[in-house]
Amino acid sequence: MVTGLGVLAPNGHGLAEFEHALRAGCSGIRFFPHLAELKFGCQVGGAPQGVDAIAERYFSEEQRVSMKSNVIAFGAIAAVDCWKDAGFEVPYDWTGEPDFDTGAIIGTGVAGIDLMCRVAGPAIDNGRARRMGSTIVEQVMCSGVSARIGGLLGLGGQVSTNSSACCTGTEAIVQAYWRIREGRAKRVLAGGVEADSHYAWGSFDAMRVLAANRNHEPERASRPMSASASGFVPGSGAGILLLESLGSALERGARIYGEVLGGQVNSGGQRQSGSMTAPNPYGVRRCIGDAMAAAGIRGDEIDAINGHLTATMADPREIASWQAALGVPPERFPMVNSTKSLIGHTLGAAGGIECVAALLQLDRGFVHGSINCEDLHPELEPYRCSIPTTTIERQSRIIAKASFGFGDVNACVIFGAWDPEPNHFK
Amino acid sequence: MTDQATFDRVIDIIKPYVKNGDRLATAKPETRLLEDLGVNSARLVDIVLAFEDEFDIAIDDEAADRVSTLGDAIAVIQEKTR
Numbered sequence: 001m002v003t004g005l006g007v008l009a010p011n012g013h014g015l016a017e018f019e020h021a022l023r024a025g026c027s028g029i030r031f032f033p034h035l036a037e038l039k040f041g042c043q044v045g046g047a048p049q050g051v052d053a054i055a056e057r058y059f060s061e062e063q064r065v066s067m068k069s070n071v072i073a074f075g076a077i078a079a080v081d082c083w084k085d086a087g088f089e090v091p092y093d094w095t096g097e098p099d100f101d102t103g104a105i106i107g108t109g110v111a112g113i114d115l116m117c118r119v120a121g122p123a124i125d126n127g128r129a130r131r132m133g134s135t136i137v138e139q140v141m142c143s144g145v146s147a148r149i150g151g152l153l154g155l156g157g158q159v160s161t162n163s164s165a166c167c168t169g170t171e172a173i174v175q176a177y178w179r180i181r182e183g184r185a186k187r188v189l190a191g192g193v194e195a196d197s198h199y200a201w202g203s204f205d206a207m208r209v210l211a212a213n214r215n216h217e218p219e220r221a222s223r224p225m226s227a228s229a230s231g232f233v234p235g236s237g238a239g240i241l242l243l244e245s246l247g248s249a250l251e252r253g254a255r256i257y258g259e260v261l262g263g264q265v266n267s268g269g270q271r272q273s274g275s276m277t278a279p280n281p282y283g284v285r286r287c288i289g290d291a292m293a294a295a296g297i298r299g300d301e302i303d304a305i306n307g308h309l310t311a312t313m314a315d316p317r318e319i320a321s322w323q324a325a326l327g328v329p330p331e332r333f334p335m336v337n338s339t340k341s342l343i344g345h346t347l348g349a350a351g352g353i354e355c356v357a358a359l360l361q362l363d364r365g366f367v368h369g370s371i372n373c374e375d376l377h378p379e380l381e382p383y384r385c386s387i388p389t390t391t392i393e394r395q396s397r398i399i400a401k402a403s404f405g406f407g408d409v410n411a412c413v414i415f416g417a418w419d420p421e422p423n424h425f426k
Numbered sequence: 427m428t429d430q431a432t433f434d435r436v437i438d439i440i441k442p443y444v445k446n447g448d449r450l451a452t453a454k455p456e457t458r459l460l461e462d463l464g465v466n467s468a469r470l471v472d473i474v475l476a477f478e479d480e481f482d483i484a485i486d487d488e489a490a491d492r493v494s495t496l497g498d499a500i501a502v503i504q505e506k507t508r
Contacts, residue, residue: 061442065469094445094464133475134468 001418003254004086004242006078006191007356010046010235010343013054014081019360021342022368023391027219028343029233035198042210044218046235046344047196048074063152066135069115070236071108074349075145075193076152078238079106082189083153086242087254091154101186101248103157104146105176106193106240107168109348111161112140114197145193157185165405166308167265168192169239169351174263174413176243186248191240191352200347201234207277209312210234222345223372224309224338225319225380225387232310235344239352241359256418257363261398262295264288268408279314279404281321288325288402291412295398299326302334302414303396304367306358308404309338310345316379318404330382335396337370337388351403351411358399362417365395432500439476440499443469455497473499483507 005015010028012018021028028046035043055064055073058080067073080090120140123132138144143161150159158179164171169192176190194200204210211231214221222233249256266287268280292299305322309315323333339357340346346353361367369390376384395417402412437450444450445464449457459465465473474490477483477499483506493499 060445060447062445062447065442065472131475133472134470135472138468 001244001246001249001254001259002241002257002359002415003244003249004082005257005356005359006080006082006085006240007238007353008048008051008074008078009237009239009353010048013048013050015085015360018356019364022339022357022360023366025369025371025390026342027222027371029218029221031215031218036215038198040198040202040205041208041212042205042231042233043215044211044221044233045201046233046237046346048237051077066138068119068135069112069139069144069195071112071114071145071193071195072139072148074195074236074238075106076148078191078193078240079104079149079189080152082240082242087252090152094154096154098154098156100156102155102188103179103185104149104155104159104189105162105172106146106149106189106191107162107164107172107348108142108145108193109163109165109168110195110200111142112144112195113199114195116140117197117199149189157188163348164409164411165407166345166347166350167403167405167409167411168348169353170355170401170403170411170413171265171351173241173243173260173351173355174265174411177260177263177413180243180245187242187244189240189242191238191355192349193238193352194236194347194349196236204234211311220372222311222341224311224341224370225315225373225377226311227375227377229311229315229377231312232340233344235346237343237346237349237353239349239354239356241352241355257359258415259418261297261414261416262291262293263411263413264290264294265411266290267410270408274408276408277406278408279410280408281317283408284318284321284404284410285325287410288322288400288412291400291414292325295414295416297398297414300328300332302326302398302400304334304361304399305336306354306399306401307336307338308402310340316377319380319383333383333386335367335388335394336383336386337368339368341371341373351401355401355413358401358415362396362399362415365393367392367394367396429500432503433496435480436496436499436503439480440465440473443473453496455495455500457496458494459496477503481507
């Protein structure tokens with residue numbers, strides 16, 4: 001069961017703001033002068049706003065001493081929001097017993113790269129390693145964000161960070177689901193976080209995979225499924241779900257947003273037409289198919305898809321893979337949208353934030369508009385009726401979410417609306 | 427500098443690293459940083475660095491290891507500023 005959601009996205013902090021932004025088609029993509037000064041091709045991106053002020057409200061001065069990397073701050077904010085949304089309180093007594101029934105699997109793609117490049121690298125190179133203080137390691141280590149969240153909430157289950165490039169957030173959720181299914185935890189916070197850092201974005205700019213031709217109109221720059229898509233817009237933020245066993249959720253009368261029906265994580269092996277940077281379509285289809293099999297559903301039972309859909313030339317291939325995996329003709333293809341059209345590609349956070357979007361749509365009966373694809377890619381013309389450019393009110397029973405990442409890695413999760421009939425048992 | 431002035435400056439420096447903020451108001455020289463004020467042991471490094479910057483002194487590892495209470499901190503600072 002999904003019993004809590006927390007989100008810090010470029011177009012909104014918290015469920016109310018984020019839902020409003022999704023429904024209204026509000027873009028969180030902005031022009032960043034520092035990217036222009038640094039001669040980036042792509043000078044637009046997605047970054048959560050007002051984070052320092054939020055952190056001051058949420059955390060003590062002592063806690064903020066080691067939140068200088070925004071991957072830590074973003075993750076901590078979203079985790080606290082998720083925890084409270086699920087009906088729990090943040091424990092302020094750090095001497096008590098931990099909650100051994102709850103863990104956290106919180107992924108990130110590049111972890112504390114902002115702090116490493118901005119503070120630690122220059123200090124070390126200038127012979128000042130011994131004057132950096134004690135807080136660098138805990139913020140730049142890959143597991144810094146899960147460790148921080150585990151400490152804030154006193155979690156005593158598995159507390160770790162996964163990393164699988166742009167697959168990370170969705171992979172975390174599938175792993176958490178499996179862990180609960182195995183009976184190894186009652187609750188797991190799961191999702192993804194990515195720092196707002198030009199050091200992360202610069203590496204993608206170097207690859208010429210970012211949208212570099214719409215710096216003058218940032219809100220139109222992220223164009224998944226569009227004929228004029230020219231690359232993705234980098235983003236950042238955090239999206240975290242609380243996954244909980246049915247027994248635990250019912251016992252404490254938790255609010256249920258939906259349930260995880262099944263999921264899969266795999267790799268295309270960088271074989272067939274797959275590579276380090278391109279997905280093997282057979283791997284993608286297999287991942288989606290395995291997730292559906294795990295969920296015990298057929299392709300024609302899926303009402304909506306929240307795609308990976310980054311705004312590269314891979315978008316038509318992704319839709320083709322979904323179509324092949326679902327085994328339905330284009331005219332009966334489910335609704336499909338890309339949250340990245342509104343927030344950019346938040347990399348390791350993408351699966352986390354986009355799963356929050358999927359759960360909000362499932363819980364509140366809408367499919368958000370996928371903006372900037374009025375000029376639909378010609379190969380997607382047969383699917384036009386399935387791609388809403390403005391939000392439609394529609395109650396889905398099943399929403400599928402997938403993420404794909406460098407390394408030819410895939411993750412897919414199937415969410416179902418919660419049916420509280422007394423004998424429901426899955 | 428008087429002992430009280432040094433004490434007050436030490437309190438200001440350690441404040442960001444203290445979990446038990448309410449204990450600062452009644453802190454005494456025998457107050458222990460870790461046990462009483464809830465300072466994370468790793469943060470002693472940051473506190474010593476802050477002492478060095480604030481009082482323009484160098485505190486070697488041996489002296490830093492002697493800092494357990496507020497009084498210890500003041501003694502080290504006074505020893506190094508002498």
